[in-house]
Amino acid sequence: MSSGTLYDKVWDLHRVAELPGGSIQLFVGLHLIHEVTSPQAFSALKDKGLSVRCPERTVATVDHIVPTTSQERPFADPLAEEMLSTLERNCQEHGIPLNNIGSGRQGIVHVIAPELGLTQPGMTVACGDSHTSTHGAFGAIAFGIGTSQVRDVLASQSLAMNKLKVRRIQVNGLLSDGVSAKDLILHVIRRLGVKGGVGYAYEFAGSAIEALSMEERMTLCNMAIEGGARCGYVNPDQVTFDYLKGRPYAPTGDAWTRAVAWWSSLATDADATVDDEVVFDAAAIPPTVTWGITPGQGLGIDETVPSLDQLDAGERPIAEEAYRYMDLQPGTAIAGVPVDVCFIGSCTNGRLSDLRAAADVARGRQVAAGIKAFVVPGSEQVAKAAEAEGLDAVFRAAGFEWREPGCSMCLAMNPDRLEGRQISASSSNRNFKGRQGSASGRTLLMSPAMVAAAAVNGHVTDVRTLISPSAS
Amino acid sequence: MALFPTGPIEQVSGTAIALPGEDIDTDRIIPARFLKCVSFEALGDQVFADDRLELSGEHPFDQARYQGASILVVNGNFGCGSSREHAPQALMRWGIRAVIGVSFAEIFYGNCLALGIPCVVAAPDQIKAIQAKVDREPDGSWQLDLATLQLTSSESSWPVTIEAGPLDMLRSGRWDATSQLLDHGPQVAALMKTLPYINRFTAD
Numbered sequence: 022m023s024s025g026t027l028y029d030k031v032w033d034l035h036r037v038a039e040l041p042g043g044s045i046q047l048f049v050g051l052h053l054i055h056e057v058t059s060p061q062a063f064s065a066l067k068d069k070g071l072s073v074r075c076p077e078r079t080v081a082t083v084d085h086i087v088p089t090t091s092q093e094r095p096f097a098d099p100l101a102e103e104m105l106s107t108l109e110r111n112c113q114e115h116g117i118p119l120n121n122i123g124s125g126r127q128g129i130v131h132v133i134a135p136e137l138g139l140t141q142p143g144m145t146v147a148c149g150d151s152h153t154s155t156h157g158a159f160g161a162i163a164f165g166i167g168t169s170q171v172r173d174v175l176a177s178q179s180l181a182m183n184k185l186k187v188r189r190i191q192v193n194g195l196l197s198d199g200v201s202a203k204d205l206i207l208h209v210i211r212r213l214g215v216k217g218g219v220g221y222a223y224e225f226a227g228s229a230i231e232a233l234s235m236e237e238r239m240t241l242c243n244m245a246i247e248g249g250a251r252c253g254y255v256n257p258d259q260v261t262f263d264y265l266k267g268r269p270y271a272p273t274g275d276a277w278t279r280a281v282a283w284w285s286s287l288a289t290d291a292d293a294t295v296d297d298e299v300v301f302d303a304a305a306i307p308p309t310v311t312w313g314i315t316p317g318q319g320l321g322i323d324e325t326v327p328s329l330d331q332l333d334a335g336e337r338p339i340a341e342e343a344y345r346y347m348d349l350q351p352g353t354a355i356a357g358v359p360v361d362v363c364f365i366g367s368c369t370n371g372r373l374s375d376l377r378a379a380a381d382v383a384r385g386r387q388v389a390a391g392i393k394a395f396v397v398p399g400s401e402q403v404a405k406a407a408e409a410e411g412l413d414a415v416f417r418a419a420g421f422e423w424r425e426p427g428c429s430m431c432l433a434m435n436p437d438r439l440e441g442r443q444i445s446a447s448s449s450n451r452n453f454k455g456r457q458g459s460a461s462g463r464t465l466l467m468s469p470a471m472v473a474a475a476a477v478n479g480h481v482t483d484v485r486t487l488i489s490p491s492a493s
Numbered sequence: 494m495a496l497f498p499t500g501p502i503e504q505v506s507g508t509a510i511a512l513p514g515e516d517i518d519t520d521r522i523i524p525a526r527f528l529k530c531v532s533f534e535a536l537g538d539q540v541f542a543d544d545r546l547e548l549s550g551e552h553p554f555d556q557a558r559y560q561g562a563s564i565l566v567v568n569g570n571f572g573c574g575s576s577r578e579h580a581p582q583a584l585m586r587w588g589i590r591a592v593i594g595v596s597f598a599e600i601f602y603g604n605c606l607a608l609g610i611p612c613v614v615a616a617p618d619q620i621k622a623i624q625a626k627v628d629r630e631p632d633g634s635w636q637l638d639l640a641t642l643q644l645t646s647s648e649s650s651w652p653v654t655i656e657a658g659p660l661d662m663l664r665s666g667r668w669d670a671t672s673q674l675l676d677h678g679p680q681v682a683a684l685m686k687t688l689p690y691i692n693r694f695t696a697d
Contacts, residue, residue, distance in 0.1 A: 037684055038677045041667055043658035046677055048684050050691075058577065060531035069671065074681070078691075086529060100529040107531045141690055151576040151600060165600055167578035169607035169669070177674035179681055183658065215516060216570040219599060249573070251599050276694035283689050315516050315573075335569075339515045432525040432575075453520040453574060460524070460543035 024290040026187050027143075027256055028222045031162045031287060035145045037179055044181045050144035051161075052079045052174045053130045054117070056086055056108040057434070058149030062171035063111040074178040076116040080139055083108060083121060084129045085434045089397050089424035092122050101435065115175075128400020128426045131155040131368040135239060136402050138268025142257035142284035147174050152368050152450065154245045157254030158238035159261055160287060162222070164252055185251055186296035188221040192229035194303040199485035201378065202237035203244075203370060203448070203468035205229070205301075207309040210248040211319035213299065214336075218250030221297070224289060225255050229303035235264040236374040243369045244450055247316040256288040308484055310355050311452045311466040313343030318452075319466075322483040326353045346454055347463050348442075356481050358465070362445040363394035363476035364457075365421075365469045367431040370448035371399025375469040376407050379448075380415040382473035382487050388420035389479030395422035397429040397437075421476065433458025446475035498590065498609030501666035505591035505611065505637045507563030509646075511624035512553050517567065518574035519601065523583040536579055537586030554587065558631035564644075566624050567594040569617070572601025581605045591637045593644060593653060595620050606659050609668050611639060613653040623651060639664055 025033075037046040052075075059081075066073070073079060086101040096102040112119040120126040120133055127133070131152050134140045142160035146153060151165035170180055190209055196202075210217075223245045225238070233241065238255045245253025255261075262281055265271045272280040307321035318340070320326070326344075328351035329337050344350065349358065365371075365379050376396060388394045396416050398404035404426050407413060413423040430437040431449035438458020439445055445457055445464050452464035465481060474482040527539045545552040553559050565584065571594045572580060581604045584592075592605065592612045605612050615623065626633070626646060635646045637653070639660060644651045655663075662668040685691050 034688065035684070037680050040670070040673050041665065042662035044662075044670075046674055046680075048681060048688070050688065057528050061533055061578075064532070071671075071675075074678075098529075103531060104529060144690060149576060149578075151574065153576075165576035167576055167581075167600060167604035167607060169578060169604065173671050173674055176671055177678070177681065179674050179677075181670040181674065183656075215573060216596065216598075219570075219596070249570070249598065272694045279689065280694040283694070315518075335515075342514070432520070434525050434528055451518075451520065451574060453518045455524050455543040456520045458526065460546055 024292050026224060026289040026293045026295060027160055027254060027287050028162060028185070028187050028224065031143055031145065032184060034143070040181055044183050046179050047145060047182045048179050049147045049174050050078065051134070051139060051146045052178070053134055053146065053148035053153070054079060054081045054171065055130050055150065056083050056104040058168050059111065059171055060104065060107045061168045062175055065172045066175055071176045073115040073117065073175050078178060079117045079175070080134065081108060081112050081117050081119040082127055082130050082133055085428045085432065087122065087427040088435050089427045089429050089437055092425050098436070125401050128403065129368045129371060129428055131239070131243065132371060132399035132403065135159065135235070136268065136400060138265055138271035141265065142261060143287045147180060151246045152243050154250070154252045155239050155243040155368060157242040157245065157252050158235060160254055160257035160284065162252055162254065165246060185222045186220055187224055188218065188297040188299065189224045189226050189295045190299055190301065192225065192227040192301045192303050194229055195232055196229055196303045196306060199470065199488055200306055200308055201468040201470065202233055202240040204309040205303070205306055206241050206244040207311065207316065207319045207466060208306045209301065210244065210317050211309065213248055215247060215315045215317040216249040218245065218248040221250050223248065223250040223253035224295065225253060230255055231258065234374060235260060236372045239372065240369055244316065247450055257284045258288070308468065308471055310471065310481055312347060312349055312355055313340065314346055314452055314454050315339060316450065316452060316466060318343055320355045322356050324355060326351050326355065328352065356483055358481045360446045360465065360475050360480060361392065361443040362439060363392060363472050364430045364445055364447045364449065365472050366397030366399065366429050367449035368399065368428070369450040370469045371397060371403065373403050373406050375448065376403070376412050379469040379473040380412045382470050382484060383419040383421060383477065384415050386419055386477040388476045392476055392479055394420065394476040395424055397424045398426045400426050419477070430457050432456060446472045446481065448472045497585065502609055502611065502663045503639055505564060507590070507635065508561060508632060509564040509566055509627045509635045510553050510559040510562035511566045511627040513568060513624060515568050516570045516573055519572060519577050519580040520574055522572065522580040523577065528577060528579050533579065533582040533586065536583035540583035540587045561588065563588055563590040564635050564637060565589045565592045566620065566627055567592060568620060569595040571597050573598035576600045578604045581608055581610055585610060593620070593623065593637070606662065606668055607670065609663065611637065611655060611663050613637065613655045615644070615651055615653050619651050
């Protein structure tokens with residue numbers, strides 16, 4: 022295979038044709054669907070008299086609207102019930118496997134596809150959800166798409182796309198104790214901006230990235246979209262293969278050997294050229310927290326809310342809006358800002374290792390008085406594994422609620438939401454105005470361990486003050 | 494309200510509405526709770542619901558002078574955030590048929606294109622001038638001409654840009670990609686034979 026980036030190679034392998042408008046028809050290897058963005062696509066299919074081209078390459082789950090307290094059917098919310106029954110009907114009608122509640126495989130779409138081994142290196146993945154970029158952690162090229170495109174993929178198993186440029190995010194060295202992949206990506210977005218990645222795929226590389234676990238790589242790629250990049254990826258390596266081995270949809274026997282050889286051949290070649298490269302020093306990245314209303318408004322835990330004259334002219338209007346909305350003044354130290362609600366979960370940070378990191382902080386401590394703190398596993402499998410090692414008990418003993426799997430308060434399409442002006446410490450991915458269910462609710466993004474630290478102290482806290490120096 | 498876009502789109506005409514602000518995200522365009530629906534029909538009334546509530550009637554989408562507008566003028570990184578097509582659907586159902594801005598988030602841009610809503614770009618200073626004029630003369634009629642790539646109003650004209658591919662799709666009426674994609678069914682089938690993961694790596 023010719024020298025190139027993984028993005029180039031996967032793009033070329035999946036290129037069907039050039040379309041009249043100049044865009045490229047790209048084959049989609051894995052199409053993930055859920056209840057929010059698919060019903061209108063199925064309706065459109067019906068209107069056009071079309072069928073699903075590859076039901077065997079389509080996988081469904083339910084995540085956004087599921088309640089996390091009781092998941093008994095019918096749901097208390099008739100609209101949520103209608104959305105799930107519509108998905109059930111559409112899957113039934115078109116022969117699409119649905120990982121429904123109680124199947125043991127239900128959960129957030131970007132959590133279950135990797136854990137089932139559906140997401141593999143070298144695939145193209147599409148889903149009507151912007152955080153589809155998560156799957157790039159495996160060296161897949163994965164795009165979030167809109168509902169018209171969901172219709173296109175259902176009908177043709179392909180998409181009209183324009184090729185992106187590739188920017189390498191080179192992270193050298195190792196992250197410090199108490200600093201996670203979430204801090205890393207918040208730091209990158211802070212430096213490059215929420216629109217810095219427009220037109221690019223982000224290739225994450227360097228010793229710090231190679232040292233990350235698969236779950237950490239998923240956190241990283243999950244938020245590439247928050248930096249404006251349509252997709253992000255990490256080249257497949259032994260960490261990737263070790264994660265995939267033995268999963269339900271992973272190849273076995275001789276097929277496994279052939280798969281590893283093919284996957285390895287797709288990694289970016291040493292002499293490949295990229296369109297841009299930005300270098301970061303991992304050791305210099307602190308625990309990072311957002312203070313404003315975009316994921317780019319981040320701060321190291323020791324910093325203060327910036328004043329306008331510390332910001333580029335282009336960032337000032339949104340900063341002024343953020344001061345007003347967040348009720349945080351320039352010069353305020355982010356550490357010590359009181360919080361009301363602490364949420365651990367989401368497709369960014371609802372995996373087992375995230376819950377372990379948070380439980381390590383919560384263990385033997387108590388949630389501060391007046392704080393509502395809750396943990397929502399990303400999937401039924403995550404919940405089961407966490408319960409098997411007693412993490413639910415750790416959280417409960419500390420005063421956290423332990424919930425059923427789902428998207429929960431990340432976007433609050435279910436009963437989990439902020440009330441009024443409440444401010445949350447959240448392990449999710451977006452701090453947009455109104456994002457967590459209240460039109461005036463406020464969100465501080467941080468790592469799961471930092472959320473746990475905020476929960477026990479009742480305010481934003483440097484998690485490094487609560488963990489013993491790493492023996493690991 | 495004008496009908497939803499169909500066929501070739503050469504021009505969008507009507508009054509305009511200015512919505513200033515950077516990084517206006519999809520959660521603001523349509524808050525997540527309104528995504529609980531199996532059809533896009535009701536979304537027009539709910540566009541910018543929380544921002545409108547916050548401004549108690551003073552939001553541009555509530556102001557009497559902007560009712561009936563079809564050309565939306567925004568600033569930078571408009572539509573960032575979610576892939577939800579509910580955002581352009583809500584704008585379209587309110588009456589928007591074209592968006593002029595400094596820049597757009599990519600998924601939002603693609604979603605608009607799939608609905609036949611051109612998103613065209615002008616320089617930041619020009620956008621400010623256009624927004625000021627819209628503000629001064631809310632009744633003024635505007636025309637976005639995709640053939641000449643000009644946005645014109647009384648006595649004024651601004652150049653706008655749009656990438657060649659999307660422009661061609663809009664002008665030719667091929668902005669709904671489904672039929673084009675279906676035209677290559679045999680090529681899709683052939684390509685699938687070349688991808689080892691399709692057969693779970695069972696063949697050499």
